[in-house]
Amino acid sequence: MTRIRLCLNGRDVAEDIAPRLSLADFLREHRNLTGTHLGCEHGVCGACTVLVDGEPARACLMLAAACDEREVTTIEGMAGDPIVARLRDSFHRRHAVQCGFCTPGMLIAARDLIRRRRAGSEAEIRLGLAGNLCRCTGYTNIVAAIAEAAAATPEGESR
Amino acid sequence: MKAAAVDYVRARSLEEALDLLATPGVESLVMAGGQSLVAMMNLRIAAPERVIDIARLRELGEVVEDDDAVTFGACVTHAAIEDGRFADPSRGLMAKAAQTLAYRAIRTRGTLGGSLALADPAAEWPVVLAALGAQAVLRGRGGQRRVPCGDFVTGIFETRLADDEIVEAVRIPKLSGEARWGYVKLARKAGEFALALAVAVVDPVREYRAVVLGAAEGAPLPLGETSRLLGEGRCERTAARAAIAADLDAATARHIAPFRRGLHAVAALRAIEEAQR
Numbered sequence: 001m002t003r004i005r006l007c008l009n010g011r012d013v014a015e016d017i018a019p020r021l022s023l024a025d026f027l028r029e030h031r032n033l034t035g036t037h038l039g040c041e042h043g044v045c046g047a048c049t050v051l052v053d054g055e056p057a058r059a060c061l062m063l064a065a066a067c068d069e070r071e072v073t074t075i076e077g078m079a080g081d082p083i084v085a086r087l088r089d090s091f092h093r094r095h096a097v098q099c100g101f102c103t104p105g106m107l108i109a110a111r112d113l114i115r116r117r118r119a120g121s122e123a124e125i126r127l128g129l130a131g132n133l134c135r136c137t138g139y140t141n142i143v144a145a146i147a148e149a150a151a152a153t154p155e156g157e158s159r
Numbered sequence: 160m161k162a163a164a165v166d167y168v169r170a171r172s173l174e175e176a177l178d179l180l181a182t183p184g185v186e187s188l189v190m191a192g193g194q195s196l197v198a199m200m201n202l203r204i205a206a207p208e209r210v211i212d213i214a215r216l217r218e219l220g221e222v223v224e225d226d227d228a229v230t231f232g233a234c235v236t237h238a239a240i241e242d243g244r245f246a247d248p249s250r251g252l253m254a255k256a257a258q259t260l261a262y263r264a265i266r267t268r269g270t271l272g273g274s275l276a277l278a279d280p281a282a283e284w285p286v287v288l289a290a291l292g293a294q295a296v297l298r299g300r301g302g303q304r305r306v307p308c309g310d311f312v313t314g315i316f317e318t319r320l321a322d323d324e325i326v327e328a329v330r331i332p333k334l335s336g337e338a339r340w341g342y343v344k345l346a347r348k349a350g351e352f353a354l355a356l357a358v359a360v361v362d363p364v365r366e367y368r369a370v371v372l373g374a375a376e377g378a379p380l381p382l383g384e385t386s387r388l389l390g391e392g393r394c395e396r397t398a399a400r401a402a403i404a405a406d407l408d409a410a411t412a413r414h415i416a417p418f419r420r421g422l423h424a425v426a427a428l429r430a431i432e433e434a435q436r
Contacts, residue, residue, distance in 0.1 A: 002167055018164070019164075019165055019167035019210070020161070020162040020163065020165045022161070022201070040160075041160035042160070042198040042201050043198050043261075043265060046262065049264045052268075055267040056263055056264040056267060057264050057268055058194075058264050058265060058268075060197075060201065061193060061194050061197045061201075061265070061268070062197065063162075063167060063210070063212075065169075066190075066193065066212055109263070112263060112264075127349055128263070130262060130348060130349035131262025131264060131265070131350055
């Protein structure tokens, strides 16, 4: 067992964990944060995307042990984020959610694209979503929802 | 899809990491960003007894510029290169390569040195670094040595890195203002590993040229005849095709399927045409 201390969704957390535990399993099974979904478990599908130290990362490709002294934010920790609020609204109106499995990862990836100003065109959004697989929607409504949220985001909220 | 039991140690210095790596009787693997290693552990292709985490060593995250070159610490991430956070010796080639490498959520953690040390045959950095004439800076307990990146990778996941060494940095010579490059990656989907990858660099001021292929059933494959032609100035498409074919014919030790050979030839042609634009 190894001791980790991290800031999880704004709160300090300390726990003894097995070193082989992935960040994704730590979040889901130890902290009951089941908004982080696990699809492929080898970095391809993007369903487990979270923020580590403010940047998107695959929770399946990080050992929880390597998150000691880091800041981790999951979809549950983004209730107050203005870009995610805008995305939630546009995903709803544009019907960009079917089964919902990819949605937490999509929202985190889309927020990052908007923040980095990489959501200026349909082509740019599609390229930026290459690492997030959706097997329901055909992406059309997801791309439209992100374009709408990006257009509504003032420059001050991107970086 | 879960990693086997493993010990984890976060090294506090490069010296400590090297000492841990040299521990007799313990099969250790060094982890930088872990974006390949953890996937391989999840798939149980890799099952080390101990992982030595070097991702947050400050000395491996630094970038130093001198008159002739820029030296990148091994743990500089793909995303940092994509974003242009450091001096760029390659006049945009490295940022272009970084943009095509996997996905942003992987680029934020994966590292230049980790990619080079793993030497996945379809990976971008071993090919780009060979084409730029970069040097790998390797550190062992006995000291430091440098190996040209073009010689560093010896085969599929095979390198000149000794068991007790760590890639410390990569020293990349600066291209002159007259240098041109071409970068062509062919894959079925953005962010996937390449089916064919060609990098062409020509720098008339330094009399330097290189055309290197990746994903070519082995180490990065330098195309000697093609790069010679590129160095001579503007080359016709027919001559370029013939040179590429001659170079691929000469790679007799590689078992390149006809379909893939066609992709390599197209990638190489596009790369040298881009470098002459």
